Amino acid sequence: MEQQEGLLVLRIHFTSEDLPRTRLAAGPDAMWEVLLSLYRLQRPQGAAVFGRWRRRIRAQVPGSVRLLTDLAPPTGYAVDFLTPATGTGSLQAGVEALRGTSRSRLRDDLTELAARHPGHRVAGWARELAQGRIQALDGLVDAVTQYASVCLLPDWDRVSAEVRHDRLLRRKALAEGGWPGVLRGIHPSARWSFPVLELDYPAEHDIVLDGRGLILQPSVFCWGPPVTLLDPELPPVLTYPVADRCRWSASSGRPAGRREPAIAALLGRTRADALEVIALGPCNTTQLAGRAMIPLPTASNHARVLREAGLITTHRDGNQVRHTLTPLGSALLNGHLTPPTAPAQAP
Known part of the structure; x- marks a missing residue:
């Protein structure tokens, strides 16, 4: 379940035995990333973090993704069986666990989905899935595998x-x-x-x-x-x-051989990264260098150029200066401005 409006309260009740049995997952869970990345595709939030990833993969999303969005609408409840517990979090373990979902779990979760989304028509294939039809379950497993292969594995x-x-x-x-x-x-x-x-x-x-x-x-x-x-x-x-997505958002979306987005062609890849880092929140030059993984003098130079272009402002905060995105910079990052095709001066 994921939704941003009208937040209420989740309460997790522990006993004295639960704290010692609590643990951090050893790595990412592919099935949770499948589900949550589907939300990122269907919603506009988080453009500064996920915008580059969305722009890169949107044209490549397989048609079978509709099977997944049937089970995970843009807001509210998504069926629990899409994110089975596997222990390893790998895609292979996840799809095997999905393939082994019991008929009762399929039926109960799909009944819950229909009840919680009364305006969301249950697709015919999902009704077959609720009946435990193996062909429908195989189709769902294939859809998860295809989506993950195209939209997640290049960035894994x-x-x-x-x-x-x-x-x-x-x-x-x-x-x-x-x-x-x-x-x-x-x-x-x-x-x-x-x-x-x-x-x-x-x-x-x-x-x-x-x-x-x-x-x-x-x-x-x-x-x-x-x-x-x-x-x-x-x-x-x-x-x-995760605690800090700055490094991922600054470097994601650039597999070898892919065409750079227009903003990178305009500003240069590193300077575009710096602008997106500043979009995540005001930062000083040292923080900019660390989050964008560039030398401090390079960060200072890029901040100067971005400031002169009107994309950021810089103000003094005690002994440091802090950089903040301007409305013009935000419009450029969010696609409300069309960058010219000719690149600016090389950084």
Whole structure:
């Protein structure tokens, strides 16, 4: 389930046995990234982070993606069986678990989908899926595999790197403050007071762990509040946004041999990266250099050029200067301006 409007509260109830059994996922979970990236394709939020990825893959999305969007509408409930627990998080394990979904799980989740989306017509193939028809399930497995191969696997090394980076940050928090420190820092909306973790959520929802522990699953494509499964009897998992997507967003969308987007042709790839980093939030030049992974003198030069072009403003904050995106820079990044075809001066 994922939705951004009308946030209420998710409550996760711990016992003294649950904290020692809570664990950080070892890496990204392909099935969660499939589901959450579908939301990123269907919604405009997060242009500064996901815009380049969306522009690159939109024309390549296979037609079979409609099977997935039938089960994961743009807002609200998506069927739980699309994100099965596998232990490894690999695509192969995920599609094998999906293929093994019980008839009762298929039927119950699709009944829930119809009830929660009364205006969303259940497709004929999904009705066959609810009946446990093997052809419908095979078609769904093929759709997941095709979508992931085209839209996720080219960036999987970067996704994995960001999840590993998040794990390092959480392990540091665990060493310094125990699980309470991790849980309080998992998201800006997190509120921890033993034995309950509260988070912003699109609905009032409670999960009683009852000694099962909790899997904390970082995700690159999660945007807004963390997400979880609707059925509280399923293995408890909380999927949350990785701590810092700046590096991924600055480098994603550029597989070898692909044509650079117009903004990169206009500004130069590195300068376009710098502009997108600043779009994520005001930063000083040292932060710009670190997030864009460029030398400090290069970051200073790019900030000067972007400022002279009217795409950012720079103001002094104590002993430092901070760079902020201007309305013109935002319009350029969000596609409301058409860049000229002739490139600017090389950076």
